[in-house]
Amino acid sequence: MKNGRPKIFESVELKEHIGKINEFSELDEGLNSVYRVRSNDGEFIVKECTNDRNDIEWFRAEPLIYERLESLEIPSPEVIYTDLYPEEGNEFFVMTKMEGVNPSGFKKNIDFDVLKGILREFGRILGVIHSNTEMDGYGMLGGFEGSINNTDEAEKWIWHLQGAVEEMEDLIEDGWDKAPALDYPSEERIAELLPESPQAVLLHLDNRLDNLLIDDNQVTAFLDWSHPEAGHHEYGIVLESDIVFFLELV
Numbered sequence: 001m002k003n004g005r006p007k008i009f010e011s012v013e014l015k016e017h018i019g020k021i022n023e024f025s026e027l028d029e030g031l032n033s034v035y036r037v038r039s040n041d042g043e044f045i046v047k048e049c050t051n052d053r054n055d056i057e058w059f060r061a062e063p064l065i066y067e068r069l070e071s072l073e074i075p076s077p078e079v080i081y082t083d084l085y086p087e088e089g090n091e092f093f094v095m096t097k098m099e100g101v102n103p104s105g106f107k108k109n110i111d112f113d114v115l116k117g118i119l120r121e122f123g124r125i126l127g128v129i130h131s132n133t134e135m136d137g138y139g140m141l142g143g144f145e146g147s148i149n150n151t152d153e154a155e156k157w158i159w160h161l162q163g164a165v166e167e168m169e170d171l172i173e174d175g176w177d178k179a180p181a182l183d184y185p186s187e188e189r190i191a192e193l194l195p196e197s198p199q200a201v202l203l204h205l206d207n208r209l210d211n212l213l214i215d216d217n218q219v220t221a222f223l224d225w226s227h228p229e230a231g232h233h234e235y236g237i238v239l240e241s242d243i244v245f246f247l248e249l250v
Helices: 012-019 056-071 113-129 156-173 187-193 233-249
Strands: 021-027 033-039 042-048 079-083 092-096 138-142 146-150 200-203 212-215 218-222 229-231
Touching: 012 042, 012 079, 012 092, 021 056, 056 079, 056 092, 056 138, 056 146, 092 218, 113 200, 113 212, 113 233, 187 212, 200 233
Parallel strands: none
Antiparallel strands: 021 033, 033 042, 042 092, 079 092, 138 146, 138 229, 200 229, 212 218
16 A cells, blocks of 8 residues: 555556546455545446455456346446456456445334335345356355356265355364354254255355445345355355344344
8 A cells, every 4th residue: 555545546457447546435345445436437446355364266256246247137336347367466346336325334223114125125136146147066156267166166065065064163163262062963964954966056145234235225236245155045045034134133
């Protein structure tokens, strides 16, 4: 960062695509750095990869996912410019700024009928995505030279879930001073309850209300594909329901 200005803003190619940058502010958006930019050509959102804990391929997948969702008429930003393989510095991409507000500050005070409408639209969007994004394998997704592919493909869905459970156990045991007792189903029970090899589709994994924009009680943007995964659509629906209702609204 130079004089408080991110180095990526010195990119000649960036200026060619969005014009001279007059003002910017960093948004509190989570894993990577996100900036609202005002230039001679309008307002844009710039997302810079500053999180070295996640695979860089996950970051490279996000603009590709937005391009795919645009063809499905899912309310998503248009990707204006990407620099995902820079000779130096961090990867970044530029999007149009979508209309609407993030409901994170008032989600627990939303009128119940309005909330039902938002969640109904939320579910409709998930249905469109799950019905039109078939994937070849299971696991986290990454961007590879313009294509979306698995980064750690598992041959069977239940194998992927078992691996995810083991990884979560390790994270809790290593990261908590007093780790709670974990009571997960056995591998045999998982195999009994879940389909072995269902059709894999695109999953978001972090579909919270915080990752939506809302305007006039309508969903205007479906955002932040920082953890894209290929998996069973029912898993995605259950996971999103759990996040929305139990982690955000209760």
